[in-house]
Amino acid sequence: EVQLEESGGGLVKPGGALRLSCAxxxxxxxxxxxxxxxQAPGKGLEWVSSISSSSGYIYxxxxxxxxxxxxxxxxxxSLYLQMNSLRAEDTAVYYxxxxxxxxxxxxxxxxxxxxxxVTVSS
Amino acid sequence: DIQMTQSPSTLSxxxxxxxxxxxxxxxxxxxxxxxxxxxxxxxxxxxxxxASSLESGVPSRFSGSGSGTEFTLTISSLQPDDFATYYCQxxxxxxxxxGQGTKLxxx
Numbered sequence: 001e002v003q004l005e006e007s008g009g010g011l012v013k014p015g016g017a018l019r020l021s022c023a024x025x026x027x028x029x030x031x032x033x034x035x036x037x038x039q040a041p042g043k044g045l046e047w048v049s050s051i052s053s054s055s056g057y058i059y060x061x062x063x064x065x066x067x068x069x070x071x072x073x074x075x076x077x078s079l080y081l082q083m084n085s086l087r088a089e090d091t092a093v094y095y096x097x098x099x100x101x102x103x104x105x106x107x108x109x110x111x112x113x114x115x116x117x118v119t120v121s122s
Numbered sequence: 123d124i125q126m127t128q129s130p131s132t133l134s135x136x137x138x139x140x141x142x143x144x145x146x147x148x149x150x151x152x153x154x155x156x157x158x159x160x161x162x163x164x165x166x167x168x169x170x171x172x173a174s175s176l177e178s179g180v181p182s183r184f185s186g187s188g189s190g191t192e193f194t195l196t197i198s199s200l201q202p203d204d205f206a207t208y209y210c211q212x213x214x215x216x217x218x219x220x221g222q223g224t225k226l227x228x229x
Contacts, residue, residue, distance in 0.1 A: 024209065039164075045158075047208055047218040058135040062123075095165055102171070106213040108156035110177070112165035 002026040002111045004096050007117030015021045016120070022079040022096030022113055030054075030074035033099035035109060036081050038092035038118075039058050046092075049081065050099070065089075095115050124148050124212050128221035134229040141197040143224045146209035150190045154214040156193045159184055160223075161206045169208075170195065202228070 002114040022034070036048040049060045049070040056072055069082040079096050094116055097109035125148035135141055145155065153173035158166035164220040168177045170186035175191055183198040197204055205228055 025125070044223045045160075045211070045220040047211075050216070050218075051157075061217050100171065106154065106215050106218070108168065108171045108211065108213050109158075109166075110168050112167075114165055 004113035006096050006113045006116035008116045011119045012086055013122050017084045020081040024077045029077040032101050034079045035097045037095045038090045088120050091120045123217055124197050126221040128224050132225045136229045139200045141200055143195045146193045151212045151214035153189045156211045158209045159206045160189045162180050162214050212221045
């Protein structure tokens with residue numbers, strides 16, 4: 001059974017930093033592109049960043065480029081999101097998601113974690 | 123960036139109704155479109171991919187259609203478990219974008 005479990009969320013002050021983790025199990029993690037998607041309270045879904053299976057291709061939303069860094073450790077079956085220079089508008093539930101691997105370059109998400117809440121407030 | 127526009131934003135419906143939700147892309151995305159269902163406090167769940175392919179395990183009352191810039195998610199006979207928010211997402215290229223969501227409410 002595919003499982004994705006996020007951790008690392010919490011309360012942080014504006015300008016602060018936080019590192020999110022996503023532990024994966026039930027599939028060959030190193031074969032799949034992985035993605036972070038966020039959802040601000042009461043709002044819709046926003047794609048944040050994706051990383052290819054071997055970390056060779058990395059993409060960011062314009063709203064986080066230069067502040068967030070996605071990475072992965074295939075030996076640990078783990079996905080990460082380093083978030084720096086955090087702003088109030090980064091407050092959201094952050095989900096990790098698995099790209100299906102069916103569509104080549106770009107893809108949809110077939111499995112999601114339950115999310116971890118990041119709150120940026122003074 | 124490709125903009126995705128869903129309509130309506132909210133739909134008041136009843137059990138047994140046939141429901142259709144529309145998603146429009148600001149430029150052509152071929153059939154690179156997915157639909158997700160999200161319930162309060164839960165992660166999104168994949169329903170439809172490649173505009174019309176039903177994800178394994180999803181009830182057959184859900185169907186998707188369309189290509190290019192206009193897409194539709196249809197629920198043939200609404201069940202109590204279907205009251206949720208639905209999102210479309212394009213995956214034609216990066217950056218991915220989602221529609222703003224359509225919330226199905228009980229009439």
